[in-house]
Amino acid sequence: MEHRCYRGEFCADHEKVDGRRVGKHINPASGLCDTCARQVERAIAELPADYAALNLILGKGSTVGGEPVRMTRELPIPLRPHVEALQRDMVTETGLWAGSVAAVLNHEWRLAGRVRPGWYLDRSCKLLAGAQSVFLALRDEKHVRWEYGRRVLVTRDGLDGALEMLRLRHKARLYLGQTRLVHKLPVPCPRCEAMALEREDGSELIECSECARRYTWSEYETLCLALVDRKTVTAV
Ligand SMILES: [Zn+2]
Numbered sequence: 001m002e003h004r005c006y007r008g009e010f011c012a013d014h015e016k017v018d019g020r021r022v023g024k025h026i027n028p029a030s031g032l033c034d035t036c037a038r039q040v041e042r043a044i045a046e047l048p049a050d051y052a053a054l055n056l057i058l059g060k061g062s063t064v065g066g067e068p069v070r071m072t073r074e075l076p077i078p079l080r081p082h083v084e085a086l087q088r089d090m091v092t093e094t095g096l097w098a099g100s101v102a103a104v105l106n107h108e109w110r111l112a113g114r115v116r117p118g119w120y121l122d123r124s125c126k127l128l129a130g131a132q133s134v135f136l137a138l139r140d141e142k143h144v145r146w147e148y149g150r151r152v153l154v155t156r157d158g159l160d161g162a163l164e165m166l167r168l169r170h171k172a173r174l175y176l177g178q179t180r181l182v183h184k185l186p187v188p189c190p191r192c193e194a195m196a197l198e199r200e201d202g203s204e205l206i207e208c209s210e211c212a213r214r215y216t217w218s219e220y221e222t223l224c225l226a227l228v229d230r231k232t233v234t235a236v
């Protein structure tokens with residue numbers, strides 16, 4: 001049987017089969033294609049900074065280190081409970097998966113006393129980042145979660161956890177996007193050809209929001225020149 005990236009139609013390197021979007025064809029030993037695995041890695045690495053940035057838009061100040069976020073607009077008040085719920089989700093989910101990974105690695109994972117959520121998130125993400133292959137290989141993990149005010153037992157694989165990390169990061173970016181000034185660039189990404197190149201205001205780095213490839217400004221200029229050349233050639 002064909003083995004494809006677990007992200008299915010949302011795979012960053014998705015393919016078309018009979019007009020349908022499917023995950024990239026990959027080696028049966030892995031669960032995600034390389035690009036999606038890289039995106040998960042980045043999501044885990046950046047969740048703590050997103051959490052801190054969300055604190056800033058709530059007017060709470062930063063609890064973990066990281067770059068201060070430049071804001072161009074205040075957060076609309078009705079969004080506040082959603083942002084707080086997302087932050088709780090970030091802390092809970094990463095904590096649950098870090099606990100599972102710690103159990104496989106035989107690491108002590110209990111924390112003494114009450115700790116600040118931002119700090120807990122930071123610690124969970126560091127553990128997950130350092131053991132991503134263990135994380136992705138987890139099978140049938142049982143976690144107790146709160147869903148709609150009730151405690152429920154859920155059974156999930158590490159790959160579900162990985163998708164959860166992407167979802168959290170995506171949501172955080174969505175909320176932060178309301179306050180960060182992002183410039184969309186008018187040329188397609190050379191790697192995935194999506195019109196998804198973005199540059200944050202004041203940043204030197206350009207990033208594709210579709211495949212997560214990053215470009216420096218000089219790479220971007222070279223790309224634009226190449227496109228102009230191509231147009232001249234086809235125009236002739
Ligand atoms: Zn993929």
Ligand SMILES: [Zn+2]
Pocket residue numbers: 189190191192193194196208209210211212213
């Ligand atoms: Zn791309």
